[in-house]
Each structure stands twice: as C-alpha cells, then as structure tokens.
Amino acid sequence: MTNLPKKTALLALALSVLAPAHAAPVSIQTDNGPLTLPQPARRVVALEYSYxxxxxxxxxxxxxxxxxxxxxxRGAPDYLKPRVRDVREVGSRAQPNLEVMLGLKPDLILADTFVHKALLPNLARIAPTAGFENRRGSYDDVLRQILAIGQLTGREARARQLLADQASLVSKAQAFTKKNAPGLVAAVVTPGAFTVHSTDSFIGSLISKLGRKNLVAPKGTTTQYELSLEGLVALNPGTLVLFTGADETPLSIQWAKNPLWQKLSAVQRGRVYEFDRDLWTRSRGPIALKSIFAQMISSGLLADKAPPKAFLPRQ
Amino acid sequence: MSAGVWPRSGRSGVRVWALPLGLLALLLGLAFLALGLGAVATPPAQLWSALTGGTGPDTDLTRQLVLELRLPRVLVALLGGAMFAVSGSIMQAVVRNPLASPDLLGVGAGAGVAVTALLLAVPNAPGWSIPWGAFAGAWAAFLLVLALARDGSRLPPVRLALLGVAVAASLGAFQQLLLVRAPDGIGAALSFLTGTVYGADWSRLARLWPWALALLPVTLLTARRLDVLSLGEETAAALGTRVPLARYGTLALAVGLAAAAVSACGILGFVGLLAPHLARMLAGGLHLRLLPVSALIGALLVLLADTLGRAALPPLELPAGVITTLLGAPYFLYLLRRAARTG
Structure with missing residues (x-):
C-alpha cells in the first residue's frame, strides 16, 4: 500500500525516460556519482570488453x-572480433590513449572504477564519463550496468529486453542444476597464476545464482585473488572450473603432475571443467552470456555430470 | 699565469653562454615537436593556428589536444627531469660520490613508500600534501642509507651505492606489502610511481611547480658552497665553511627536489645519475654552471624519453621511466665497475 506511490512514481519515471527517446537529457547514477547527458550518447568509447x-x-x-x-x-575476445573491425582501437585497457580518445570526439566514455580510478578526472575532461564497478563487479552489477548504458544511449527499452532475456536464461539454467551438488572452486588459470573468483565476482556470483555452491568468499573488497596449490587442497572442492586461454599453457597442467592435485575431490570425481577465459570472465556482456549459459548446460557443470571431451581439462 | 682562468673565460664569454643557450634552444625545439607529436596527427599549420587563437572544429580539437593533454605532460616531464638532475648533481657534490643519485640512494623509494602509506591512511589526501609526505619518506630513507653506509666520516662510493640499492629494494618490497593489504584501487592510483608521465594533467603539474619554483633558484645560491663541499670535508672546513650546516642544507634541497618530482612523475630511473655526469662532461665541475646545464639535460632526457614513448608505437605508450632506465642502467654499471677498480 505504501509501496503504491513509489511504484507509480517509478512507472512515471520509466515512462518519462522511455517516451522522448531523443534529444531529452538523461540522468543516471554511476558508481562514480551522478551523470547527466544533454541527450542520449551517440559516440561512445568503451574501455572494457563488457561495455x-x-x-x-x-x-x-x-x-x-x-x-x-x-x-x-589480450585484445577483443574472439566472438567480438568480427563485430569490432570498424571500431577504432584506443590502446590497452590499463593505459588507454587519451589523445586518440579526444580525437574521436566521443559524447560518452564508459570506464571502470577500479581499473581507471586514477584516470577518471582525465577522462571526464575528454567527455562525460560513466564509471562502473565492472571488472570487480558481480553478475547483478553487470545487469544494472546494462540498464544504465541503455539509458545513456537512449536504448532503455532494448536494455530492459536484454534483462528480461537474462532472467529467462537464469530460470531455464536453474532447472538443470543438481541440488546439493558439492561445492566448487572457479579460477582463471594463466601460465603464472591461479586466480579464484569469489561469490562476489562476475562469474562466481553467476554460478552461485544458478544454484551451485561457490566455496570462495571475497576477501574484504577483493573479489578475485590468487591461490596456491596448497590453498586449493585446503578448500578441496568437489568441482573445479578452470578458465584458460587457448594460446596459453595454464599453471594447472603443471599442478596436475603433483600428487596433491590427484587427491582433490574434484579430480577423483572427474569433475574438472575447462572453459575459455576470454568468453567466461573477460567479456561480461549479454552476448557472451548467451554462450556461457549454453556451455554451462552442455558441459554438465550445472547438473554435476562429467564433462564431455570439449570441456575436459588439457593435459 | 695563475690568472689563466680569467683571460680565457673573458675572451670566450660567448662560449660560457653557448652551451646553456644551445641546450635551451634544443629543449624548446623538442618541446614544440613534442606538442605536435602524438597518436592524433596535428600538422604544424594547425598547431600554429591553435596556439595563436584560430577557430574551426579541427583547430579547436588541436587546441584541446595540445593545451589539455600535451602541454601539462610536457611541462611535468621538463620539471621532473630538471629536478631529478639537480637533485643528483647536489648529491654527487655533497656525498662526493659519482654514484650518488636520488634513485640509487633510496630517496625515490622512500618517497614512493611514503606516498603509498599516505594514500592508504588518508584516501582523499589533497594534492598538495602528497609532495610533503614524499619529502618525509625520502628523508627517512636517505638518512637510513647514509647511516648504514658511512665508515667513520667516510662514505665509500661502492658501499653507498650497494646499500642504497639494497634499501631501495627493501622499501620497494615493503611498498608491495602495503599494496597487497590495501583496498582495491589504491594500487591503480599509484601506478604512476613506476616512473611515467602518462596522464599527467594540470593538477599533477600543480603538485610540482611550487617546489620547482621555490627550490631550483635556491640551488643556484648554494653553488659556491657545493664547489667547496666537493673539495672534501677538511678543505671545506679550512676554507671557512660550516660543513655540517652546508651539507645538510644542500642535501635537504636535493631530497626536496627529488621527493616532489617522485610525487608527480614517479621514479624516473637514472635521470638523477646520468644528467649530472653528462653535464660535468660538457660544462665542467663549477656548480654555478653545472647546475643549470644539468637541469637542462635532465629535462631534455625525460622529454625525449616521453616523446619517444608516445610516438614510437601509437596508441601504445611506453613509460618514460622505462626508456630512461634503459639508457641509464648500462652507464651505471660502467660507473660501478670503474669505481670498484679505483677503490
């Protein structure tokens, strides 16, 4: 009852944003404070693959x-490459080239509050800059950012459709999940590091949302951190999810030769999965998510079934 | 004749000025080139029109590129390079050691740790406080190195360099430790400490110029004292200098210059070592002449390094500190070898 005025206010707000899709000013809340654009952005620079x-x-x-x-x-993920041939490269995510950005005359820059923290004032002088907690954000954070980006670019209706798609994908995927399956650990494995993704990270939170138990809790505000083989043995997960690059030799290949590795419950149960890290942890957008959901189901990860050949860890 | 110095410099008054003026001209030329070079092409005609108040969309873009991005960056590079160079010149004179320089004596590392600790304790510390924090940390590290390296009243060159490098390494490790325990984002905010002028803007310049403006002219006033100090403690005392006062006063200047430079552009490797040596080769050992020449060479080195870093592989940017280190490290090894051989 007390909710009613609030709801109608929200509805009115939504309608007011929806109706004049062009030329009206847009105001949203970013993770770096409020941002107002005089009109929906047309020329956007994206400083994360997710955006x-x-x-x-x-x-x-x-x-x-x-x-x-x-x-x-590592550059654009494979699935995005054909789509971004005409997109001007502005350097790396860690050190984007300010001059090239200025030369593009953008009316919106999408930045990350973690990666670009020190750079936000410089970016704001080039164009209105929306900073979101993306790299360290959760699945729900990313969904909120999809809506915000939709609003900033005058595509709110489309953004809401994307969110509805996500909701239906989540409920479909949840139906595949085996209840009471043992806890899992999900980690990005490069040649030099084994980085676990906690329940507050993007992929870690999605796996939890779909009903599999993620054994890794965040450390303070740090949502992903490195673990040693010993630390992994201490967690002794029943399922191990590895995200690797096809062009790299992951550390796990070396670890697998260690007797400790063989003692892991996940190894003994044959529940070690390997996925493409460019798709699963670096992309974090609606297009990537469609493939991620499909692989979550087809690999048997959700149902706690042994992985088919395509998702078996490399030896 | 004993007055041999006088007729020569009298005859070649032009020559006295030729070197600094030549360097200055080179510096201005390179600065203009640096303003015109970048990932976005800005033809000289457009650059000129932008700087002289022309209008039009292209000119406006050029003006924005030059005034917002390139000019503050060029100025930070110039001041940072000059400050490291003068700091190194003073240290080499006072410590009487060819291997002395801010980064080798732990001053840079001390400033880095202090800035890290300051930003951890006070995440929203105002910009002006950062050089002061760096100053305190730089002094602490410098005194530690001096205390460890001294052998009675002597400061053996190689021992000083080794201890300086060791203290700098342990401070670097300590800084890593602080960063590991720090909340996310502080590390990213401090990435410039590795020695780069990437992203240097007017606010970064504001940390630097008051220190440069206050300290660089004062160093010229101490030039004669530096000449005397570089003759050795006994000679200096015999010539009527109050050695401890002069020594710590000038060192305070050197540490202040280095700390402020670190707080704006990080540790630009080996500039403080290389520039004074080049300057001494070109201008001789008298500090009234050596200090300005050294400052000009330091500024030139860093600007050259950053311009190369920006223009070599756009849109990638190589940090200036990496390039100066590539240039300086072999020279340092050569000096170390020579110093070790001569004792």
Whole structure:
C-alpha cells in the first residue's frame, strides 16, 4: 500500500525516460556519482570488453574501444572480433590513449572504477564519463550496468529486453542444476597464476545464482585473488572450473603432475571443467552470456555430470 | 699565469653562454615537436593556428589536444627531469660520490613508500600534501642509507651505492606489502610511481611547480658552497665553511627536489645519475654552471624519453621511466665497475 506511490512514481519515471527517446537529457547514477547527458550518447568509447559487448547487444557501434593487444592485454575476445573491425582501437585497457580518445570526439566514455580510478578526472575532461564497478563487479552489477548504458544511449527499452532475456536464461539454467551438488572452486588459470573468483565476482556470483555452491568468499573488497596449490587442497572442492586461454599453457597442467592435485575431490570425481577465459570472465556482456549459459548446460557443470571431451581439462 | 682562468673565460664569454643557450634552444625545439607529436596527427599549420587563437572544429580539437593533454605532460616531464638532475648533481657534490643519485640512494623509494602509506591512511589526501609526505619518506630513507653506509666520516662510493640499492629494494618490497593489504584501487592510483608521465594533467603539474619554483633558484645560491663541499670535508672546513650546516642544507634541497618530482612523475630511473655526469662532461665541475646545464639535460632526457614513448608505437605508450632506465642502467654499471677498480 505504501509501496503504491513509489511504484507509480517509478512507472512515471520509466515512462518519462522511455517516451522522448531523443534529444531529452538523461540522468543516471554511476558508481562514480551522478551523470547527466544533454541527450542520449551517440559516440561512445568503451574501455572494457563488457561495455563493448553490451553496446553491441544494444545495437550501437562504439566509436572507440580499448581493444589493443599491446602492453600485456589480450585484445577483443574472439566472438567480438568480427563485430569490432570498424571500431577504432584506443590502446590497452590499463593505459588507454587519451589523445586518440579526444580525437574521436566521443559524447560518452564508459570506464571502470577500479581499473581507471586514477584516470577518471582525465577522462571526464575528454567527455562525460560513466564509471562502473565492472571488472570487480558481480553478475547483478553487470545487469544494472546494462540498464544504465541503455539509458545513456537512449536504448532503455532494448536494455530492459536484454534483462528480461537474462532472467529467462537464469530460470531455464536453474532447472538443470543438481541440488546439493558439492561445492566448487572457479579460477582463471594463466601460465603464472591461479586466480579464484569469489561469490562476489562476475562469474562466481553467476554460478552461485544458478544454484551451485561457490566455496570462495571475497576477501574484504577483493573479489578475485590468487591461490596456491596448497590453498586449493585446503578448500578441496568437489568441482573445479578452470578458465584458460587457448594460446596459453595454464599453471594447472603443471599442478596436475603433483600428487596433491590427484587427491582433490574434484579430480577423483572427474569433475574438472575447462572453459575459455576470454568468453567466461573477460567479456561480461549479454552476448557472451548467451554462450556461457549454453556451455554451462552442455558441459554438465550445472547438473554435476562429467564433462564431455570439449570441456575436459588439457593435459 | 695563475690568472689563466680569467683571460680565457673573458675572451670566450660567448662560449660560457653557448652551451646553456644551445641546450635551451634544443629543449624548446623538442618541446614544440613534442606538442605536435602524438597518436592524433596535428600538422604544424594547425598547431600554429591553435596556439595563436584560430577557430574551426579541427583547430579547436588541436587546441584541446595540445593545451589539455600535451602541454601539462610536457611541462611535468621538463620539471621532473630538471629536478631529478639537480637533485643528483647536489648529491654527487655533497656525498662526493659519482654514484650518488636520488634513485640509487633510496630517496625515490622512500618517497614512493611514503606516498603509498599516505594514500592508504588518508584516501582523499589533497594534492598538495602528497609532495610533503614524499619529502618525509625520502628523508627517512636517505638518512637510513647514509647511516648504514658511512665508515667513520667516510662514505665509500661502492658501499653507498650497494646499500642504497639494497634499501631501495627493501622499501620497494615493503611498498608491495602495503599494496597487497590495501583496498582495491589504491594500487591503480599509484601506478604512476613506476616512473611515467602518462596522464599527467594540470593538477599533477600543480603538485610540482611550487617546489620547482621555490627550490631550483635556491640551488643556484648554494653553488659556491657545493664547489667547496666537493673539495672534501677538511678543505671545506679550512676554507671557512660550516660543513655540517652546508651539507645538510644542500642535501635537504636535493631530497626536496627529488621527493616532489617522485610525487608527480614517479621514479624516473637514472635521470638523477646520468644528467649530472653528462653535464660535468660538457660544462665542467663549477656548480654555478653545472647546475643549470644539468637541469637542462635532465629535462631534455625525460622529454625525449616521453616523446619517444608516445610516438614510437601509437596508441601504445611506453613509460618514460622505462626508456630512461634503459639508457641509464648500462652507464651505471660502467660507473660501478670503474669505481670498484679505483677503490
């Protein structure tokens, strides 16, 4: 009852944003404070792959994106590559080139409050900048960002449709999940590091949402952190999910030769899965999520079934 | 004749000025080039029109590129380089050690740790407080190195360099430890400490210029004292200098210059070592001449490094500190070898 005025207010607000889709000012709350654009943005620079994926899903071509492969960055994920051929590269995510951005004359820059913290004032001088907690954000955070980006670009209706798609994907996937399956650990494995993704990380929170228990809790505000083989043995997960790059030799191949590894419950049960880290943890957008949901089901991860050949860990 | 110095410098008054003026001209030329170079092409005609108040969309973009992005960055590079160089020149004179320089004596690392600790304790510390924090940390590290390295009243060169590097390494490890325990984001905010002028803007410049403006002219006033100090403690005392006062006063200047530079552009490796040596080769050992030449060379080095870093592989940007370290490290090894051989 007391909710009613609030609801109608929200509805009115939603309608007022929806109705004049063009030329009306847009105001939203970002993780870096409120942001008002005089009109929906047309020329957007995306400094995370997640934003690039989201913009594509909204039907907007970014004018520039941090898809550089230099300086230790891996560039656009494979599934995005054909879509971003015309997008101007503005350097790496860690050190985007301010000049190139300025030269593109963007009317919106999408940045990450963690990665670009020190850079936000510089970016704001180039164009209105929306900072979101994306790299360290959860699945729900990313959903909120999809809506915000939709509002900023005058595509709110489309964004809401994307959220509805996500909701139905989640409920469909949940039906596959085996209740009371043992706890799991999900980690990005590079040649040098084994980084676990906690219940507050993007992929870790999604796995929890779908009903599998993630054994890794965040450490303070840090949602993903490195673990040693010993630390992994201490957690002794019944399921182990590895995210790797096809062009890299993950550390886990070396660990697998260690007797401790063989003692892991997940190894003994044959429940070690390997997925593409570019798709699963670096993309974080609606297009990537469709493939992620499909692989979650087809790999047997949700149902706690042994992985088919395509998702078996490399030896 | 004993007055041999006088006729020569009298005859070649032009020559006295030729070197600093030549360097200055080179510096201005490079600065103009640096303003025109970048990932976005800005032809000279457009650059000129932008700087002289032309209008039009292209000119406006050029003006924004030059005034908002390139100019503050060029100025930070110039001041940072000059400050490291002068700091190194003073240290080499006072410590009487060719291997002395801010980064090798732990001053840079001490400033880095202090800035890290300051930002951890007070996440929203105002910009002006950062150089002061760096100053305190730099002094603490510097005194530690001096205390450890001294052998009676002597400061053996190689021992000083080794202890400086060791203290800098342990401070670096301590900084890593602080960062591991720090909340997310502080580390990203401090990435510039590795020595880069990437993203340097007017607010970064504001941390730097008051220190440069206050300290660089004062160093010229101490030039004669530095000449005397570089003759050795006994000679200096015999010439009527109050050695401890002069020593710590000038060192305070050197540490202040280095700390402020670190707080704005991080530790630009080896600039404080390389620039004074080049300056001494070109200008001789008298500090009234050595200090300005050293400052100009330091500024030139860093600006050159950053311009190369920006223009080499756009849109990738190589940190200036990496390039100066690549240049300086071999020279340092050469000096170390030579110093070890001569004792």
């Amino acid at each position: 690039l994926d989201t913009l594509e899903a909204l039907g907007i071509k970014a004018v520039g994106a941090a898809i550089g492969t230099q300086g230790g960055d």
